[in-house]
Every structure is written in structure tokens, then in C-alpha cells.
Amino acid sequence: MSYLGLGVSPGTVPVYHGTNLKALDRKVRIAEMVLRGVSLGLGVLAIVLVVTDSQVKEFFSFQKKAKFTDMKALVFLVIANGLTVGYSLIQGLRCVVSMVRGHVLFSKPLAWLIFSGDQVMAYVTVAAVAAALQSGMIGKAGQAELQWMKVCNMYGKFCNKMGEGIGSSLVVSLSMVVLSCISAFSLFRLYGSNKNKHSGW
Known part of the structure; x- marks a missing residue:
């Protein structure tokens, strides 16, 4: 189909909506904006909780300070x-x-860019949370087979605050997973709209 004379660039797809689709579009955009805000806010909170987390314990005549840089998973x-946070700010x-x-018009290249970015961020956040959770569980329960002691028994305050940071990060990762689904829906709906138009819808 030629877009000549319609005032539409070749990389942009005109999407025509009925009343129901307009309402759906608005709900999707609102949901996306809310989730971007959640990812931004809780992402900042998680960073603050983890970075400021520390605890000093005294063992005999020397002191040992636990901080987030001691665990690569937390870094x-x-x-x-x-x-x-940076990505959510831009997308928000x-x-x-x-x-x-x-x-009303939506660019396919932009849709692909958003979809790809959301996918990458979803994978990164899920991987980071999984690694931090694993490290946290080892710190909490130890590993008898490897003779790793329960570090959280000595650094309880540090572990509790770390858990709060991981919890916030978990919500961020879930938000990014949902956002990746929304961006996938927005992207592939463009192709569905084209198909419907060519079919006479």
C-alpha cells in the first residue's frame, strides 16, 4: 500500500481506532506510565537501601565492616x-x-527500539535479583557442605536492610517483565493493524 499523498512517512504506520480501541490504548498508556514510575521510584529506593547498607562488628581486637561491595551480586x-532508573526516566x-x-501515529522503528530495550532491561533486572537472592540465602542459611557459616547471624542489621533492597528490586524486575509484555503487545498490534486494513477492515 502506498502512503504517498497521505502525509505519512514510510516508517510510520497510521493506526485507526474505534471507540473501544481508543479506550484500550489509553488504559495501556496509563498502565505503562504507572509501571515506568514504579520502576523509577523503587529502583532509586533499592539503590539507596543497598548502597547505604553497612554494619560494623568487633571480633576480639579488630573491627570488620560489612558493606555491599563485599558481595559482587549486590554490586x-x-x-x-x-x-x-535511567531507562525508566527516559521512557516515562x-x-x-x-x-x-x-x-495516533506510531513508528515501527521506535516500537522495535522500545520493545528491545524493555526486553534487555527485564532480563538484566531478573538476573540481578536472582543473583542477589541466591547470595542472600547463602548468607542467611549458610552452606554446610562447603562450611560456609551463616553470616546474617553476625550481621543481622546488614542482612535485613539488604533484604529490603532486594525486595524493592524484585518489584522493579516484575514491573519490567510486565512492561516488556506491554511493549510486545504495542509492537505486534501495528502489524495486526496493517493486516486488518489490507483485509478490508
């Missing part, structure tokens, strides 16, 4: 949350602009 978690601003302007 990875902080980096992942930092990336998520895009959502706000899109809702204010009430965009």
Missing part, C-alpha cells in the same frame, strides 16, 4: 537498578509526552 544489583518522559500530545 551487580546496584548497577542493574541504576540502568533501570516519552509516555507523558505521548499522552499529552495524544499521538
Whole structure:
């Protein structure tokens, strides 16, 4: 189908909505904006909780300070949350602009970019949370087979705050998973719209 004379660039797909589809579009955009905000806010909270987490214990005549850099999984978690915060801020601003302007046209390249970004961030956050959870469980329960002691018995305050940070990160990762599903829906609906138009819908 030629787009000549319609004022539409070749990389942009005109999407025509009925009343129901317009309502659905609005709900999807609102849900996306809320989830972006959740990822942004809880991502910042997780970073603050983990980075500021420390506890000093005295063993005989020397002191040992536990901090997040002692666990590489927590360092990875902080980096992942930092990336998520920056990404969520950019995408959140895009959502706000899109809702204010009430965009009807949607660029396929942009849809693919958002879809790819959401997929990457979902995988990164899930991997970071999984690694941090595993390290946290070892610290909590120890590993008798390897003679790893229960570190959290000595650094209870540190472990509790670390758990709060991991909990916040878990919600962030779940939000990113849902967002990746939303972006997939938004992307592949463009192709469905084209198919319906060619079929005479």
C-alpha cells in the first residue's frame, strides 16, 4: 500500500481506532506510565537501601565492616537498578509526552527500539535479583557442605536492610517483565493493524 499523498512517512504506520480501541490504548498508556514510575521510584529506593547498607562488628581486637561491595551480586544489583532508573526516566518522559500530545501515529522503528530495550532491561533486572537472592540465602542459611557459616547471624542489621533492597528490586524486575509484555503487545498490534486494513477492515 502506498502512503504517498497521505502525509505519512514510510516508517510510520497510521493506526485507526474505534471507540473501544481508543479506550484500550489509553488504559495501556496509563498502565505503562504507572509501571515506568514504579520502576523509577523503587529502583532509586533499592539503590539507596543497598548502597547505604553497612554494619560494623568487633571480633576480639579488630573491627570488620560489612558493606555491599563485599558481595559482587549486590554490586551487580546496584548497577542493574541504576540502568533501570535511567531507562525508566527516559521512557516515562516519552509516555507523558505521548499522552499529552495524544499521538495516533506510531513508528515501527521506535516500537522495535522500545520493545528491545524493555526486553534487555527485564532480563538484566531478573538476573540481578536472582543473583542477589541466591547470595542472600547463602548468607542467611549458610552452606554446610562447603562450611560456609551463616553470616546474617553476625550481621543481622546488614542482612535485613539488604533484604529490603532486594525486595524493592524484585518489584522493579516484575514491573519490567510486565512492561516488556506491554511493549510486545504495542509492537505486534501495528502489524495486526496493517493486516486488518489490507483485509478490508
